[in-house]
Amino acid sequence: MAEADASIFASMRSVPEREVADHDALMAAVSQTREPFIARGLVRDWPIVEAGLSSAKDAREHILSKAHNVPFTVSIGEDGGGGRLFYGEDMKVNFRTSQARLADIFRHYDEHEGKIDAPLMYLGSIDMKVFFDGLVDANPSPVADHNPLQSIWIGGRTRIAAHNDFPDNLACCAVGRRRFTLFPPDQFDNLYLGPIDNTPAGRAVSMVDFHAPDFDAFPRFADALEVAQVAELEPGDALFIPSMWWHHVEGLADFNVLINYWWRRAANFLGQPQEALYHAILAIRDLPDDDKAIWRALFDHYVFENDPQVAEHIPADARGALAPLTAQTAGQLRAFLLRTLSR
Structure with missing residues (x-):
């Protein structure tokens, strides 16, 4: 060696x-x-x-x-x-x-x-x-x-x-x-x-x-x-x-x-960030720059900043994935992604 x-x-x-x-x-x-x-x-x-x-x-x-x-x-x-x-x-x-x-x-x-x-x-x-x-x-x-x-x-x-x-x-x-x-x-x-x-x-x-x-x-x-x-x-x-x-x-x-x-320091029912990166490469990376700028702002809004104002105008029982995830709503989101990715 x-x-x-x-x-x-x-x-x-x-x-x-x-x-x-x-x-x-x-x-x-x-x-x-x-x-x-x-x-x-x-x-x-x-x-x-x-x-x-x-x-x-x-x-x-x-x-x-x-x-x-x-x-x-x-x-x-x-x-x-x-x-x-x-x-x-x-x-x-x-x-x-x-x-x-x-x-x-x-x-x-x-x-x-x-x-x-x-x-x-x-x-x-x-x-x-x-x-x-x-x-x-x-x-x-x-x-x-x-x-x-x-x-x-x-x-x-x-x-x-x-x-x-x-x-x-x-x-x-x-x-x-x-x-x-x-x-x-x-x-x-x-x-x-x-x-x-x-x-x-x-x-x-x-x-x-x-x-x-x-x-x-x-x-x-x-x-x-x-x-x-x-x-x-x-x-x-x-x-x-x-x-x-x-x-x-x-x-x-x-x-x-x-x-x-x-x-993990977060709940085990949450997804793997690496998989989100793969999906972002698939769906966003090769878009035109002006489109990517829009999606960057949306990611900041919904994911990285996630300010309470994102969903406070929606009735609490209707916020779905915009509310803090539970094992049930995480499972529903995962099932939705599986359906869309298999099309």
């Missing part, structure tokens, strides 16, 4: 650390900030952390003991990819996906442990409640009050291109070591995002190789580095990543396990 230019990370500001003594302190810290922070040792008492500190093989045995005997989706990297799950020169992803039992996947790690050129196998965003029995209970969520989606990520020395996620995220380093490079939400232009409909994992990613940034091709990346923050996590450490913060993720050990928790 290619070594990164250490000076890039050395010049970055470290993500702040917060003393988080218990669950209540964590909830308070999360509710009080829209900035990332590290909680050192937050999940140090997890059995999976203890197993990993003994050996990578012990960690695998702990995970395998609680896995359902079903096929798992695994990403298999191309030779020479340097651990980077990205695009090839043809702009197709440089890995393929396959199905395999977890025991067979872990046998691969047993056979290649300690080898620098080990073939890349990566398990990404595996739902812990669906694919395991008891793994969640054995390693309890620090943010259970948020009813989060709980996922496990397993791999070797991997590099995941900078991307963002809509939900808030608590990323817990269970085994190995992780490095996160983070950027505020407004840095999307300086990160040179790739396609939004052809992505390695569903989100647009930065086209910049953080291990060898080409400042001639991506000059504004230098501006992004001015506001970058870096977090290096040891087993038991956790990182809070607020919604829409960009993060580049690296596995720094031969075997790494991350457990993360995603949750």
